[in-house]
Amino acid sequence: MSHAIFYTSCTGNTAQLAQVIQDMLQEVTYCGVPDTAQAADADILFIGFWTDKGTCPDDMKEFLHTLQGKQIFLFGTAGFGGSAAYFAQILSRVQTEIPDSCQVIGSFMCQGKMPEVVRTRYEAMEPSEKRTMMLENFEKASTHPDAADLEALRACVRKYCMI
Numbered sequence: 001m002s003h004a005i006f007y008t009s010c011t012g013n014t015a016q017l018a019q020v021i022q023d024m025l026q027e028v029t030y031c032g033v034p035d036t037a038q039a040a041d042a043d044i045l046f047i048g049f050w051t052d053k054g055t056c057p058d059d060m061k062e063f064l065h066t067l068q069g070k071q072i073f074l075f076g077t078a079g080f081g082g083s084a085a086y087f088a089q090i091l092s093r094v095q096t097e098i099p100d101s102c103q104v105i106g107s108f109m110c111q112g113k114m115p116e117v118v119r120t121r122y123e124a125m126e127p128s129e130k131r132t133m134m135l136e137n138f139e140k141a142s143t144h145p146d147a148a149d150l151e152a153l154r155a156c157v158r159k160y161c162m163i
């Protein structure tokens with residue numbers, strides 16, 4: 001079985017997950033930005049995204065739309081976290097972008113730190129419960145993905161991909 005890894009990552013969080021997956025797999029034909037030609041050659045595709053407006057970014061959507069008859073393991077990072085339901089919602093939105101001929105064999109998400117500019121934006125907000133929550137979440141996200149996230153990812157890949 002050949003494997004290929006495709007991911008989008010602006011600030012490195014999702015790239016960290018991709019690296020962990022690459023280190024686990026035997027036969028990796030490609031690891032990098034979405035590439036339709038490379039996807040055609042692999043049996044199992046590991047597809048990673050950062051969360052943008054509650055789903056994957058547009059370039060990843062375009063890539064997903066081109067896939068046919070592939071087995072896919074989806075992975076991603078999001079600035080908000082702490083709830084499996086939140087991650088499940090994002091994953092189900094991303095799955096709507098995947099053609100029916102493909103099968104999602106597993107998925108994993110964890111929180112990912114956000115750039116300092118986001119904290120500055122939150123700090124500029126009028127004091128409110130929402131502002132406090134956003135700042136607390138920013139702090140919480142600032143250490144992720146952490147070692148426990150990466151170990152959970154390894155366990156998830158082992159479970160679904162039987163490696």
Ligand SMILES: Cc1cc2nc3c(=O)[nH]c(=O)nc-3n(C[C@H](O)[C@H](O)[C@H](O)COP(=O)(O)O)c2cc1C
Binds near residue numbers: 011014049078111115
């Ligand atoms: C423009 C922009 C939009 C974002 N939208 C969301 C969002 O809707 N939900 C969320 O949980 N995180 C959101 N985030 C946070 C990122 O998804 C998160 O920090 C992610 O780990 C970044 O991954 P990367 O380092 O691989 O780029 C957003 C970040 C940016 C810069």
